[in-house]
Amino acid sequence: MAEQPYTPKEAMIYSQRIAQLSKALWKSVEKDWQQWIKPFGLNINEHHILWIACHLEGATISEVAKFGVMHVSTAFNFSKKLEERGYLSFSKREDDKRSTYVEVTPEGEALLLQINEHYYDSRHTFLEGSLPLKKLYGRFPEFIELMAVIRNIYGEDFMEIFEKGFKNMEGMFEETDGKLTPKRPPATEDGETEEVL
Amino acid sequence: MAEQPYTPKEAMIYSQRIAQLSKALWKSVEKDWQQWIKPFGLNINEHHILWIACHLEGATISEVAKFGVMHVSTAFNFSKKLEERGYLSFSKREDDKRSTYVEVTPEGEALLLQINEHYYDSRHTFLEGSLPLKKLYGRFPEFIELMAVIRNIYGEDFMEIFEKGFKNMEGMFEETDGKLTPKRPPATEDGETEEVL
Numbered sequence: 012m013a014e015q016p017y018t019p020k021e022a023m024i025y026s027q028r029i030a031q032l033s034k035a036l037w038k039s040v041e042k043d044w045q046q047w048i049k050p051f052g053l054n055i056n057e058h059h060i061l062w063i064a065c066h067l068e069g070a071t072i073s074e075v076a077k078f079g080v081m082h083v084s085t086a087f088n089f090s091k092k093l094e095e096r097g098y099l100s101f102s103k104r105e106d107d108k109r110s111t112y113v114e115v116t117p118e119g120e121a122l123l124l125q126i127n128e129h130y131y132d133s134r135h136t137f138l139e140g141s142l143p144l145k146k147l148y149g150r151f152p153e154f155i156e157l158m159a160v161i162r163n164i165y166g167e168d169f170m171e172i173f174e175k176g177f178k179n180m181e182g183m184f185e186e187t188d189g190k191l192t193p194k195r196p197p198a199t200e201d202g203e204t205e206e207v208l
Numbered sequence: 209m210a211e212q213p214y215t216p217k218e219a220m221i222y223s224q225r226i227a228q229l230s231k232a233l234w235k236s237v238e239k240d241w242q243q244w245i246k247p248f249g250l251n252i253n254e255h256h257i258l259w260i261a262c263h264l265e266g267a268t269i270s271e272v273a274k275f276g277v278m279h280v281s282t283a284f285n286f287s288k289k290l291e292e293r294g295y296l297s298f299s300k301r302e303d304d305k306r307s308t309y310v311e312v313t314p315e316g317e318a319l320l321l322q323i324n325e326h327y328y329d330s331r332h333t334f335l336e337g338s339l340p341l342k343k344l345y346g347r348f349p350e351f352i353e354l355m356a357v358i359r360n361i362y363g364e365d366f367m368e369i370f371e372k373g374f375k376n377m378e379g380m381f382e383e384t385d386g387k388l389t390p391k392r393p394p395a396t397e398d399g400e401t402e403e404v405l
Contacts, residue, residue, distance in 0.1 A: 017339075017342060017348070018383055018386075019327070019328060019383060019386060019387070019388050020378075020381050020382075020383050020388055021348070022335055022348075023324065023327045023328075023381075023388065024374055024377055024378065025335065025338070025348040026327075026332050026334060026335040027374070027377070028370075028374055029237065029334050029335075029338075029351075030237045030240075030241050030334070031256070031370065032351070032354070032355070032358060032370075033230065033233045033234050033237045033334075034234065034237070034238075034252075034256070034277055035277045035358055035361075035362060035366075036230045036233070036234070036354070036358060037230050037231065037233070037234035038277040038278075039277075039361055039362075040226065040227045040230045040231070041231075043227075044227050055231075059228070059231070080231055080232045080235040080236075081235075127220065130216070130220045130223075131216060131220075135223050136361050137223060137226050137227070137230075137357060137361065138219055138222065138223040138226075139360075139361075140357040140358070140360035140361040141222070141226075141357050141360075142214075143356075143360060144353060144356055144357065145214060151214070151218070151219075151222040152353035152354075152356075152357070153353075154226075154229070154351070154353055154354055156341060156349035156350075156351055157229070157233070157349075157351055157354060158229070159340075159341055159349075160334060160337040160338050160341065160349070161229060161232055161233060161337070162337075163336075163337035163338075163340060164232075164236050164333050164334065164336075164337040165232060165236075169232075173225075173228065173229075177221055177224070177225055180221055180224070181217075181221065184217050184220075185217075186215055186216060186217050189215075189216060190216070191216050191217060191220065
């Protein structure tokens with residue numbers, strides 16, 4: 012123990028501080044997330060699964076479980092429910108017959124876009140609580156230390172998917188008069204617009 | 209909207225990033241917390257209630273709910289269970305007949321100390337994931353931006369109780385050969401030791 016770069020007491024207090032802090036953080040985030048997606052009849056895990064399947068452009072159930080931080084059985088059960096409602100489709104791939112892939116259907120994509128369009132219909136306490144920092148520093152905080160620890164816990168591929176998803180989201184929306192609208196490609200000759208995402 | 213210090217798209221992406229990040233953080237912390245206290249037959253809320261009642265030196269159920277980030281009914285029900293097991297006592301105070309106070313019993317204090325003594329019997333993933341930062345910077349990260357947002361969300365009194373609890377903990381333990389032991393006052397004349405905490 013003596014050779015470790017910290018004392019057990021210091022480390023325990025640090026660790027318990029973070030545990031209580033992250034409980035407070037999550038309880039606030041969870042409540043807001045639930046309120047936001049409630050009108051669309053989804054729970055947090057279902058919404059998270061749709062998000063992952065969308066940004067991974069198809070994912071195995073174990074990828075969904077990993078990136079969504081849920082049990083494989085939870086990922087499977089909620090994916091099945093999303094399939095029943097027409098938001099996800101299950102398939103096997105030619106090059107990987109053993110794994111089941113889930114993909115977002117056009118209805119699922121439309122739902123995700125619609126949910127984001129309604130982001131500001133409900134309160135987002137963490138966002139509100141971040142505004143004084145945004146005002147002070149001119150940008151939203153990046154929580155780089157926290158990101159570094161999460162990276163150490165969940166690994167590089169977890170972070171890549173995470174960043175990829177949010178990069179995709181950048182391209183999915185535009186702002187018109189301060190309102191969020193999904194980006195629509197220009198209408199084609201027959202007057203129809205193509206699927207985005 | 210145009211006068212707000214951020215664009216709705218930027219804010220939404222920031223906010224959803226944090227939501228997913230805090231889900232990942234909490235799921236990892238929750239698992240470790242459960243594993244740690246499982247041998248003592250407590251769940252997270254029960255342990256949190258004991259911790260709060262101990263460091264507040266008695267608390268109302270609504271204080272327990274507030275500082276423990278749980279519903280009042282959850283705080284009440286788990287406090288009742290802790291009372292049945294002899295770890296908490298319920299009382300009314302002369303100056304405030306309407307509120308029910310909970311206080312940790314000597315058995316409850318002894319249990320809390322024992323739980324902390326066994327902190328290193330289980331894994332603490334967040335602590336492990338923080339060690340590279342500790343090595344790099346010479347100290348554990350302080351997450352000051354995150355603390356600032358939590359302070360904005362939950363208020364000054366929440367943070368005060370939080371800090372007070374961890375300050376108390378500093379005084380509750382000493383390290384002998386790298387092992388955590390509760391601080392014991394010197395034995396009195398009749399050979400008995402007094403209660404600490």
